Amino acid sequence: MTAQIIDGKAFAAEVREKVAGHVSRLKQEHGITPGLAVVLVGEDPASQVYVRNKGKQTIEVGMSSFEHKLPAETSQEELLELLDRLNADPQIHGILVQLPLPSHVDEELVINRIDPDKDVDGFHISNVGRLATGQKSMVPCTPLGCLMMLRDQRGSLSGLDAVVIGRSNIVGKPMAQLLLGDSCTVTIAHSRTRGLPEVVRRADVVVAAVGRPGFVRGEWIKPGATVIDVGINRIEAPEKGTNDDGSVKTRLVGDVDFDGAVQVAGAITPVPGGVGPMTIACLLANTVTACCRANGLDEPEGLTA
């Protein structure tokens, strides 16, 4: 039997629809329009694409989008001053500073200057601490998206064995905290873990976020397990031929050997079209959550951890 393929694109569209419903109610019943400010420093092409997509989707769900595109030479002081203004602006409920920042800027200092209640990335040290201690927090978007897909797939996660492969601050660590919050027995594995195949073989839930193409082998997966692949790796695909400039065409693959894992898993996210589309959807969800909290209103159901 082959695994169910989890359609992240469709799931993200459902999340955006829910967000749009909440936005519409906030406007009609309370006269409040949730606002998201995105700050981009410099001209990194990948970051420009992300920021454009974030702005577009923010407007599509009916929220206000405030884009601040600053030159690469912007000083740290100028950036901090902008954040102070955004923190104080009641029309703005969420603030995101696109990473990476130019090397002359202290990323940690910048992230921790954002009002934690407007920190829709969930990277502020206060939010990291709140999540770790089970308090209400803003939760990083990618792990939140993974959690939503897992809950949808499995219902209750209570008592399940979960392994998170990868220990980054953006995905691995918050993912482990969220799974622990849902009463999983959690193992955080990484590139130095000994006997990784055996560790993965015990897991009902596998979240792969190591950044290595096809690292998690199909034969490691426990039959029926739910596999969430966070990896987005570009590899050469000679079977697709060459580009006009003679270079070999490429394709995106995850951290999981999809063709192997799909034979054993109960459900699996594809790459592309799995976790990827959920990240911006969860950013929008976090902005609505932040807006509701800022105004003392009930939080949107199903959109938080």
Ligand code: GUN
């Ligand atoms: N750059 C790549 N991913 C992210 C993200 O999730 N948040 C921010 N702020 N920057 C990023």
